[in-house]
Amino acid sequence: MNASFYERPVVEVARDLIGCVVSSCGCSGVIVETEAYHDSEPACHAYAGLTARTATLFGPPGRAYVYRSYGVHALLNAVSEREGVGAAVLIRALEPLDGIELMHARRGVSRERDLCSGPGKLTQALGIWLDEDGGDLSSGPVTISHRPAARLEPEIVRSRRIGITKAVELEWRFCMHGSRHLSSSERR
DNA sequence: CATGGGATTGACT
DNA sequence: GTCAATCCCATGC
Numbered sequence: 001m002n003a004s005f006y007e008r009p010v011v012e013v014a015r016d017l018i019g020c021v022v023s024s025c026g027c028s029g030v031i032v033e034t035e036a037y038h039d040s041e042p043a044c045h046a047y048a049g050l051t052a053r054t055a056t057l058f059g060p061p062g063r064a065y066v067y068r069s070y071g072v073h074a075l076l077n078a079v080s081e082r083e084g085v086g087a088a089v090l091i092r093a094l095e096p097l098d099g100i101e102l103m104h105a106r107r108g109v110s111r112e113r114d115l116c117s118g119p120g121k122l123t124q125a126l127g128i129w130l131d132e133d134g135g136d137l138s139s140g141p142v143t144i145s146h147r148p149a150a151r152l153e154p155e156i157v158r159s160r161r162i163g164i165t166k167a168v169e170l171e172w173r174f175c176m177h178g179s180r181h182l183s184s185s186e187r188r
Numbered sequence: 189c190a191t192g193g194g195a196t197t198g199a200c201t
Numbered sequence: 202g203t204c205a206a207t208c209c210c211a212t213g214c
Contacts, residue, residue: 035195043195053210070196071207077195090195120196163195184197 001137001144006061010036010080010087015174017078017089019147019154025127027102029094029116030151032176033183035161037077039086042166046086056134057086064142066123066133073120074129078137078144092119095181118183
């Protein structure tokens with residue numbers, strides 16, 4: 001998808017990414033869960049302003065923002081809105097599509113629904129690490145492309161974001177209705 | 189310069 | 202349900 005897709009209000013981008021396909025290193029999956037973050041609200045890393053950590057968030061739209069969470073996991077975001085605005089969509093869960101054997105090998109779990117059902121899980125399954133930060137999502141290695149023509153338009157459910165302590169009232173989370181591949185946090 | 193907390197996960201009770 | 206792992210960096214003294 002080109003940069004104009006991402007150069008829109010981040011909440012719209014988060015909604016429209018449901019059903020799109022993330023690909024990396026021979027693996028791919030359909031996005032079934034996203035969350036929007038914007039520098040105007042305190043749950044967003046960019047809320048504190050432009051720093052070394054958040055430089056990618058304030059950069060041009062259509063790039064990957066990959067950061068370390070809890071000192072352990074890598075989380076994948078798609079930078080949105082115009083350059084100079086700190087906003088991104090967190091990719092929280094995928095339905096595995098291609099390269100499923102490789103995902104099993106990387107994740108070390110048996111159930112397919114455990115492969116990509118969380119933001120830290122899907123980066124591990126797809127082999128996405130912190131060095132992808134700043135990468136162009138239209139050229140790779142990590143890419144996001146439109147919903148495959150064979151797939152129906154998804155029914156989308158909107159709710160509050162998960163696992164945050166600030167601005168919890170905002171309904172900036174989007175899920176594909178009925179998907180079996182949502183994050184485990186979904187069930188809290 | 190020291191400290192605390194976080195957009196999570198998985199192991200254990 | 203509870204909790205440790207593990208590290209970057211924003212914040213505050």
